Amino acid sequence: MKEKQIIMTVTNNLESDQRVHRVASWFHENGWQVTVVGSQNQPCHDYQQPYATKRLPVWFKKGPLFYAEINIRLFFYLLRHAGGRIWSNDTDTILAGFMASKIKRKHFTVDLHELFPEVPEVACRPFVKSVWTKLEDWILPRVKECYTVCQSIADYYHNRYGIAVKVLRNMPFKRAYSGKSGKLDFGGKRIILYQGAVNEGRGIEWIMDAMPYVENAVFVVIGKGDLYDMLRDKCEQDHLGDRVKFLGHIPFAELSAYTNDADLGVCLLKEKGLSYYYALPNRVFDFMQAHVPLLATDFPEIARVLNSAGTGRVIRDYEPEKLAAVINEMLGAPIDHDLFHRASEQYNWESEREVIDLHV
Numbered sequence: 001m002k003e004k005q006i007i008m009t010v011t012n013n014l015e016s017d018q019r020v021h022r023v024a025s026w027f028h029e030n031g032w033q034v035t036v037v038g039s040q041n042q043p044c045h046d047y048q049q050p051y052a053t054k055r056l057p058v059w060f061k062k063g064p065l066f067y068a069e070i071n072i073r074l075f076f077y078l079l080r081h082a083g084g085r086i087w088s089n090d091t092d093t094i095l096a097g098f099m100a101s102k103i104k105r106k107h108f109t110v111d112l113h114e115l116f117p118e119v120p121e122v123a124c125r126p127f128v129k130s131v132w133t134k135l136e137d138w139i140l141p142r143v144k145e146c147y148t149v150c151q152s153i154a155d156y157y158h159n160r161y162g163i164a165v166k167v168l169r170n171m172p173f174k175r176a177y178s179g180k181s182g183k184l185d186f187g188g189k190r191i192i193l194y195q196g197a198v199n200e201g202r203g204i205e206w207i208m209d210a211m212p213y214v215e216n217a218v219f220v221v222i223g224k225g226d227l228y229d230m231l232r233d234k235c236e237q238d239h240l241g242d243r244v245k246f247l248g249h250i251p252f253a254e255l256s257a258y259t260n261d262a263d264l265g266v267c268l269l270k271e272k273g274l275s276y277y278y279a280l281p282n283r284v285f286d287f288m289q290a291h292v293p294l295l296a297t298d299f300p301e302i303a304r305v306l307n308s309a310g311t312g313r314v315i316r317d318y319e320p321e322k323l324a325a326v327i328n329e330m331l332g333a334p335i336d337h338d339l340f341h342r343a344s345e346q347y348n349w350e351s352e353r354e355v356i357d358l359h360v
Contacts, residue, residue: 005033005084009074009093011067013055014038014047016223018252018282019113019149019170020089024051026353033084037077039070042224045251064128071096082106085360091116091132098139107360110140111168112148115156115275120201121226123273137161145357150301152278168355170282174348175256177291177341184261186245190217190331193262193292195255195283198225201276203268203297205231206318211243213324217331219244222258259290264330267296268318280305285347287312291340293330309343310336 006027010020020036028034034051041061047053056073060066074093078086078100087109088097094110101108116122117132140146141161147168148154154165184191192214194204198221207219208231221231221244228246235244250258259265265287269276280301287294294312296302306312315326 003031003033005082006035006087007078007082007085008034008036008087008089009078009097010036010038010089011041011070011092012038013040013042013044014053015045016249016252017089018172019111021049021252022173022349022353023087023111023168023356024049026356027051027358030358032358035081037074039066039073041066041070067092075100079103085109087111089113091136094139095135098142107145108143109145109147109360110143112146112153112157112165113170114149115153115273115278118273118275120270120272120276121199123275145360147355150278150280152301153275156274156278166355169280169285169347169352171285171347171349171352172256172282172289174344174350175289177289177337177344178260181257181260183257184220186218188216190263191261192217192219192264192266192327192331193222193259193287194220194266195222195250195259195286196267196281198223198228198231200227201270201272202227203266203270203318205234206268206320206323207266207327208234208238208240208244209320210318210324210327211240213321214243214327215331217243217263217327220258220262221246222248222250222255224249256286256290259286259292262287262290262292264327265290265292265294265312267294267302268315269297269299271299284312288340288347289344291335291337291344293333293335295326295330305347309347310339311343 024034024036028051037054040055040057058069060069074096082104085107086097086101088094089111090113117129122129146165148165151167154167157165211219232246277299288311296314298314298316303314
């Protein structure tokens with residue numbers, strides 16, 4: 001029997017996209033010939049996976065010209081190589097995937113990782129937002145198979161376009177709790193960890209401002225993004241070098257060892273558009289698997305999971321001393337490992353991936 005083929009497209013350099021890796025791995029494990037195609041818009045490191053990968057060179061590294069160029073390059077790559085299914089990840093790749101699927105008459109799937117026109121970098125720029133919204137208005141009503149990360153976003157697209165959207169949440173692979181790895185060690189100080197993109201609206205500066213009032217702890221930021229350099233400069237200006245550490249990018253294959261060493265995870269989002277308000281980031285579940293309590297914003301999808309699982313706390317007040325008081329309280333509380341074990345048995349990729357249709 002001829003092997004089934006699928007090409008999955010993204011605009012990033014593949015190295016930190018855990019969701020795409022998990023979906024690609026699931027197809028590969030089920031006998032599909034998988035190729036994941038991204039870009040060289042950021043410095044690239046060795047990236048070895050059981051499936052094929054390709055990173056396309058680009059002249060422009062960000063902004064409108066980058067998105068135009070990568071869609072053109074993806075379109076021509078798909079025309080040359082797509083022999084089966086085309087799976088476009090997020091709104092910023094759907095133009096190339098949709099056009100190629102029509103020309104080559106291939107099954108087209110869209111996986112919406114967020115409500116793209118409502119992310120902070122887009123929502124506050126009316127013209128840019130209108131471009132992405134019009135693109136979705138044109139393509140999404142014509143898509144027969146669509147996934148997204150939570151029920152709130154699925155409902156939004158169903159109400160807007162009348163399409164059926166399956167919910168495929170960002171959950172990690174189930175793994176046995178192994179305790180601390182020793183990757184993060186700051187002389188016995190407790191570790192507060194943020195992991196993810198260092199972008200607008202992630203609330204990192206709220207934790208930084210609270211750190212002078214937090215007892216015997218270090219705030220560690222893992223990830224890169226648009227605000228990385230600015231926040232590092234703020235750290236120096238506020239003389240927080242002994243309380244805040246920026247580690248930059250860590251490949252996701254190594255990230256779990258760092259997550260295990262945290263005493264408290266944070267996921268504080270600003271209300272900057274519906275995408276953040278409806279967000280259910282994968283780190284909510286990453287911290288759960290690592291038996292690390294999570295302090296998070298009281299937004300509906302995050303609160304629904306944490307209130308059900310009991311593995312964290314949601315807040316809405318980010319005044320530095322009040323935030324520090326909550327952090328100190330959570331750092332001083334014992335960990336109920338049985339509770340975290342039950343939660344990790346419920347919220348994991350092995351259960352979630354059954355939503356994916358492998359038989360198209």
